[in-house]
Amino acid sequence: MSSVMRAIWDNTYGLLVDDGQLAVGAIVALAITWVIAHSGADIISENSGWVLLGLVLALVLANLYRAGRNARRRIG
Amino acid sequence: MDLATIAIAATPAFLASAVEFVEATTIVLAVGITRGWRAPLVGSALSALTLALIVGTLGVAIVTVVPEHLLLGIVGTLLLLFGLRWLRKAVLRFAGIVALHDEEEIYRREVAELRAQGVARDRWDWIGMIVAYKAVLLEGTEVAFIVIAFGAKGVSAMNAAILGAIAAGIIVIAVAAVLRSPLTAVPENLLKFGVGAMLSTFGVFWFGEGVGAEWPGDAASIPLILGSFLLASWLAVRLLNGLLPEGARVEARNV
Numbered sequence: 001m002s003s004v005m006r007a008i009w010d011n012t013y014g015l016l017v018d019d020g021q022l023a024v025g026a027i028v029a030l031a032i033t034w035v036i037a038h039s040g041a042d043i044i045s046e047n048s049g050w051v052l053l054g055l056v057l058a059l060v061l062a063n064l065y066r067a068g069r070n071a072r073r074r075i076g
Numbered sequence: 077m078d079l080a081t082i083a084i085a086a087t088p089a090f091l092a093s094a095v096e097f098v099e100a101t102t103i104v105l106a107v108g109i110t111r112g113w114r115a116p117l118v119g120s121a122l123s124a125l126t127l128a129l130i131v132g133t134l135g136v137a138i139v140t141v142v143p144e145h146l147l148l149g150i151v152g153t154l155l156l157l158f159g160l161r162w163l164r165k166a167v168l169r170f171a172g173i174v175a176l177h178d179e180e181e182i183y184r185r186e187v188a189e190l191r192a193q194g195v196a197r198d199r200w201d202w203i204g205m206i207v208a209y210k211a212v213l214l215e216g217t218e219v220a221f222i223v224i225a226f227g228a229k230g231v232s233a234m235n236a237a238i239l240g241a242i243a244a245g246i247i248v249i250a251v252a253a254v255l256r257s258p259l260t261a262v263p264e265n266l267l268k269f270g271v272g273a274m275l276s277t278f279g280v281f282w283f284g285e286g287v288g289a290e291w292p293g294d295a296a297s298i299p300l301i302l303g304s305f306l307l308a309s310w311l312a313v314r315l316l317n318g319l320l321p322e323g324a325r326v327e328a329r330n331v
Contacts, residue, residue, distance in 0.1 A: 015161075015218060016157040022160055022164055023160075027157075033283065034149075045288060045289070046288075046289060048287060049281070049284025049285075049287075053284075053301055061308060061315070064316060067164075067168060068173065068315065071316075075321065
């Protein structure tokens with residue numbers, strides 16, 4: 001039974017996560033957006049979607065830059 | 077809902093599912109050609125039944141039971157994680173850091189492995205059935221996830237997503253049945269790039285809606301969000317190309 005649960009967990013994890021840091025970063029970006037949407041003024045709350053987009057784009061670029069630097073280090 | 081509206085609503089699920097169906101078809105083809113068709117076809121059919129059960133129970137339960145705002149938040153989170161995973165890998169492939177996905181190579185490897193195991197013609201081919209069942213179930217789980225995610229907005233969205241996935245399955249299987257070879261002509265890497273950006277876009281859009289954000293023009297904001305993801309990805313490919321020394325791209329693969 002535990003091996004079945006383990007296989008389901010592994011598959012689900014693999015479906016959603018390729019790079020742990022990117023996944024954690026995305027969760028943090030979503031959490032920040034949720035906090036902004038629920039605690040800020042109306043104008044901030046209404047625009048929280050754009051905040052999320054900005055955070056995610058910055059996260060993607062930073063994560064890929066790190067991956068590129070790691071690749072360069074391994075080649076060198 | 078008229079035909080054009082259904083087609084537009086079904087397109088994201090169609091494109092995303094097509095990529096998964098191409099990958100599953102490669103394995104089923106390899107099994108069928110090396111070990112005979114009966115067992116892999118039975119394995120694929122059993123897998124399709126399992127997936128229909130997953131979508132039919134989980135999908136319908138989610139759409140009808142979970143409150144809309146919570147549902148959008150959950151689906152947005154899952155779509156964003158799923159989409160970013162695809163987008164990251166696609167950018168790394170286009171930058172030459174990860175090897176491009178090669179259906180021909182996967183097919184050859186699978187055929188060699190299956191031939192090495194040998195076939196007993198007088199007995200039921202359990203290996204062939206299990207390999208096909210697992211391949212279709214694995215790729216199909218992603219299709220089920222895509223259908224549930226794109227269909228989470230309501231009954232009509234769910235119907236459109238199911239229609240898109242079924243259409244993708246029929247087209248891919250029909251073409252593979254005619255060609256009897258892996259579908260290498262499908263620009264899979266480019267499709268994955270687009271689908272990754274699309275899934276991430278819907279993830280951001282729906283999570284935003286879930287927490288009460290106002291998107292100008294509602295769904296009219298989607299092309300703008302998608303454009304932002306594509307632009308960022310293009311910038312990332314250029315950035316990575318600049319980071320790696322000239323001529324080092326091939327050596328950098330698979331690191």
